Amino acid sequence: MKTFVLYGIALFFLYSCGPASNNSAETETAEEETSTAEMTAVVEETSDNTLTEQERQxxxxxxxxxxxxxxxxxxxxxxxxxxxxxxxxxxxxxxxxDGAESQNGGDIVTESEYSNFEFQVDFKLTEGANSGIKYFVTEGYNSGASAIGLEYQLLDDEKHPDAKKGNNGGGTRTLASLYDLKSADASKPFKGIGEWNTARLVVQGNKVEHYLNGEKVLEYERGSEEYTDLVKNSKYEKWENFGMAESGHILLQDHGDLVYFKNIKVRELPAS
Incomplete structure (x- = not known):
């Protein structure tokens, strides 16, 4: 009787352990496949200066x-x-x-012009640096220096004196602001000098939005009463129909300071 009981117990453990071992192997294989898929996705998302399949679509x-x-x-x-x-x-x-505006290499502009678009770029500022991303640049204004256009400001707010200036009030020349016209949110998510940050512009019709590191920090409407008043009070007041072109180039500014760019991309959007 004891022998029979022991034999039964042995069979119980044999059958219990066998399937569990198979299940464990299958689980490990599934986890490995999932891990591999996740790693592939991460590589696709983080490779510099490339587009993911989703972005292409x-x-x-x-x-x-x-x-x-x-x-x-x-x-x-x-x-x-x-x-x-x-x-x-x-x-x-x-x-x-030496911080000179457009006096070395000068500004660069896209070959193409854009009207309704989304633009994104990663940028890295050095200490005290000043630069900018301009849009609706037509090159029709004879400025004698930097080309004229609406500007997403790139600036070291802590070290550059422009951060405290602005014809529409102090702060209208700070990072991610609409230069000399409208300030970005004070709580903007800046990662710091020497770190990579992401600037993004979304333009549909006259509606414009500025983003910094995924967060919207400013919006306005070209041609609105607010916009017209801001232009009248700014350094752009002398330029006729400033910022109101139907389409224009996108520009990266040479302001005489070392600034880095990568992952520069754009897509055209349907008219609103």
Whole structure:
């Protein structure tokens, strides 16, 4: 009787352990496959100067692949500047030149013009740096320096004196602001000097939105009463129909300070 009981117990453990071992192996295999898929997705999402399959399907165009400047030229020029800009390690850099505005390599603009669009770029500021992303640039204004256009300001707010200036009040020349017109939210999520941050513009019709690191920090409407009043009080008051072009180039500014750019892309949006 004891022998029978022991034999039954042995059979119980044998059958219990067998399937569990198989299930464990199957679970480990599934986890490995999931981990591999997740790693592949991460690689696709984080590779610099490339588009994911989803982005391609959404209509994004890469404006910088880490090597070529074929989508860009100098403002008021037919070719890319021979000095003042540099490509290194997949990063596009505007070089330092004593803080002079557009007096070294000069600004660069996209070959194409855009009207309804979404634009995104990763940027890294150095200490005290000043630059900008301009849009609706038509090159029709004879400014004698930097090309004229609406500007998403790039600035070291802590070290650059422009942060305390502005014809529409102090703060209208700070990071992510609509330069000299409207301030970005004071609580904007800036990651810091020497860190990569992401600027994004969304333009549909006359409605414009500025984003910093995924958070909307400013919005306005071109041609509105508010906008018209802001322009009248700004340094742009002398430029007729400032910022009201139906389409224009996107510009990266040379303001004489070292600033890095990568992952530059754009997509056209339907008219609102």
């Amino acid at each position: 959404e209509g994004w165009t890469l404006l910088f692949d880490g090597q070529s400047i074929s989508n860009w030229r100098g403002a008021h020029k037919e070719t890319f500047p021979e000095q003042g800009w540099k490509i290194e390690d997949g990063e596009l850099m505007v070089l330092a030149s």
